[in-house]
Amino acid sequence: MAMLEVKNLGISFGGLRAVDDFNLSIEQGQLYGLIGPNGAGKTTIFNMLTGVYKPTDGKIFLDGEDITGKSTIEINKEGIARTFQNIRLFSDLSVLDNVKAGLHNQKEYEYSTLTGILRLPRYHQAEKAMNEKAMELLKVFELDGEADYKASNLPYGKQRKLEIARALATNPKLLLLDEPAAGMNPNETKELMETIHFVRDNFHMTILLIEHDMKLVSGICEKLTVLNFGQVLACGETSDVLRNPEVVKAYLGE
Numbered sequence: 431m432a433m434l435e436v437k438n439l440g441i442s443f444g445g446l447r448a449v450d451d452f453n454l455s456i457e458q459g460q461l462y463g464l465i466g467p468n469g470a471g472k473t474t475i476f477n478m479l480t481g482v483y484k485p486t487d488g489k490i491f492l493d494g495e496d497i498t499g500k501s502t503i504e505i506n507k508e509g510i511a512r513t514f515q516n517i518r519l520f521s522d523l524s525v526l527d528n529v530k531a532g533l534h535n536q537k538e539y540e541y542s543t544l545t546g547i548l549r550l551p552r553y554h555q556a557e558k559a560m561n562e563k564a565m566e567l568l569k570v571f572e573l574d575g576e577a578d579y580k581a582s583n584l585p586y587g588k589q590r591k592l593e594i595a596r597a598l599a600t601n602p603k604l605l606l607l608d609e610p611a612a613g614m615n616p617n618e619t620k621e622l623m624e625t626i627h628f629v630r631d632n633f634h635m636t637i638l639l640i641e642h643d644m645k646l647v648s649g650i651c652e653k654l655t656v657l658n659f660g661q662v663l664a665c666g667e668t669s670d671v672l673r674n675p676e677v678v679k680a681y682l683g684e
C-alpha cells in the first residue's frame with residue numbers, strides 16, 4: 431500500500447479549474463518531485479494535501495486513511511508537515527522556540543494553561559523535554575550554536591533549514607517542501623540537496639517536493655509528476671520523465 435494515495439483530486443475557484451483529475455501514489459521513503467510551469471497548480475495541491483483548501487472532488491489517503499477535507503491541525507497530527515514557498519518562520523522568536531513550536535502538536539509535551547501559569551512540575555518536565563528534543567533537532571541541522579538567535583537574524587539558507595527542522599519537530603510521516611531552493615545560491619542549493627537526502631535517510635522520511643531548480647530535481651528526486659494547466663502531463667522515473675518530449679516542450683522549453 432502506498433503511503434500517500436491521491437485519487438481524482440480536483441478544485442475549482444469560481445470558473446477556474448485549478449487542479450483537475452490529479453492522481454498520485456507515493457511509497458514510504460520515496461523522494462518524489464512535483465514540477466510544472468508557474469500557475470500549473472502545484473501549491474494548490476499542497477494546500478489540499480495539508481487541509482488549507484478543501485478539494486471540490488477526489489480523495490486523499492495517508493497510510494490508507496481517508497484524510498480528505500480534514501483541518502490543517504488534524505492533518506498535521508495524522509502525519510503531514512510542510513514548508514512554504516516564502517519562508518514562514520516566527521521571525522521574532524528564537525531559533526530554539528521555532529522548533530519547540532513544532533513540538534506542541536504532540537501529547538507527550540502537552541500541559542494545561544493553568545499548569546503553565548502556576549509553573550507546576552508538569553510544566554518544568556514538559557519544557558525540559560521539549561528543550562532537549564528541539565536541541566537534538568537543531569544539532570542535526572548544525573543550528574545548535576545559533577539556538578538563541580532571533581530566527582530572522584539567520585542567513586537565508588539556515589532559515590530554510592530551520593523551517594525543515596520545525597516541520598520535522600511535528601513528527602511527520604510525510605514532509606512536503608514547497609520550492610525549498612527558491613532564492614538560494616548554487617552553494618546553498620548543493621547543501622540543501624545534502625540536507626534533504628540526510629533527512630530522508632536518517633529520519634526514514636517520505637518527501638514530496640515542488641521545485642523549479644532542475645539541478646535539484648534531477649539530482650535528488652527518484653520519481654516525478656509533471657503538472658500542466660492543473661492536469662498531470664507525465665509521471666514516472668525522473669530520468670524518463672525529463673526525456674519525455676511533451677514535458678520538454680511544455681516545461682523545459684527546449
Ligand SMILES: Nc1ncnc2c1ncn2[C@@H]1O[C@H](COP(=O)(O)OP(=O)(O)OP(=O)(O)O)[C@@H](O)[C@H]1O
Pocket residue numbers: 443446448466467468469470471472473474475
Ligand atoms: N485561493 C485562490 N483563489 C483563486 N485562484 C487561486 C487560488 N489559489 C490558487 N489559485 C489559482 O490556481 C492556479 C494554480 O496556482 P498555484 O499557486 O497552485 O500554481 P503553482 O503551480 O504553485 O505556481 P508557481 O510555480 O508559480 O508557484 C493559478 O491560476 C492561481 O491563480
